[in-house]
Amino acid sequence: MKNFNEPYVKEKEGKIFVDYNLANYEIVNYKIVNNIYQCQANVISEQRQSGCEISDDTSYIAPEKIQLMAQYKLPFKELFELYCLILDNEPQFTLTPDYRLELIVYRNPLVKEAYDKLGREEVRRMNHHQSNIKRKLIEISYKSNDYKIVELINATFSHQTAIPAKKVKEELQKIYNQLGMENRKAKATDLEN
Numbered sequence: 001m002k003n004f005n006e007p008y009v010k011e012k013e014g015k016i017f018v019d020y021n022l023a024n025y026e027i028v029n030y031k032i033v034n035n036i037y038q039c040q041a042n043v044i045s046e047q048r049q050s051g052c053e054i055s056d057d058t059s060y061i062a063p064e065k066i067q068l069m070a071q072y073k074l075p076f077k078e079l080f081e082l083y084c085l086i087l088d089n090e091p092q093f094t095l096t097p098d099y100r101l102e103l104i105v106y107r108n109p110l111v112k113e114a115y116d117k118l119g120r121e122e123v124r125r126m127n128h129h130q131s132n133i134k135r136k137l138i139e140i141s142y143k144s145n146d147y148k149i150v151e152l153i154n155a156t157f158s159h160q161t162a163i164p165a166k167k168v169k170e171e172l173q174k175i176y177n178q179l180g181m182e183n184r185k186a187k188a189t190d191l192e193n
Contacts (some may be wrong), residue, residue, distance in 0.1 A: 077128035
């Protein structure tokens with residue numbers, strides 16, 4: 001009995017007996033892994049037997065707003081608020097991702113990133129202004145300050161256009177302040193570095 005290693009067969013007072021609870025537990029685990037969760041039809045059947053309500057996505061007709069979204073470019077604010085509304089009404093458990101959310105993210109990936117990283121209240125506080133949202137996302141990223149400065153400069157200044165040195169210094173100082181580098185004084189020559 002020293003080398004005997006079966007979890008549901010036990011030895012007590014010189015007698016061997018089967019722990020039926022542990023044996024049944026192993027049987028249930030086997031059925032779950034190899035039978036119930038083997039295909040989607042089995043999962044749906046088990047959920048219906050448990051009293052869950054299962055909907056059929058094949059008969060679903062998208063609301064007019066979603067259909068329009070697929071055809072026309074919608075403003076960021078409308079996409080973001082629709083994204084929030086869908087998430088508020090999303091079921092607790094689903095086997096497939098909501099195609100409406102995927103469509104919104106396809107149309108404008110900034111919607112999901114802003115929702116996930118900033119939250120709906122912060123985006124609303126920023127009046128859904130995309131450039132401010134992008135700047136905030138750069139600011140809170142885990143990149144080094146030097147890399148953040150480069151990204152913020154690219155987002156702030158137009159390319160291939162002459163910009164007065166005074167404006168460069170002002171905008172660069174705003175970037176330094178935004179990143180918490182108030183002690184650093186901006187110079188127009190900083191862009192050369």
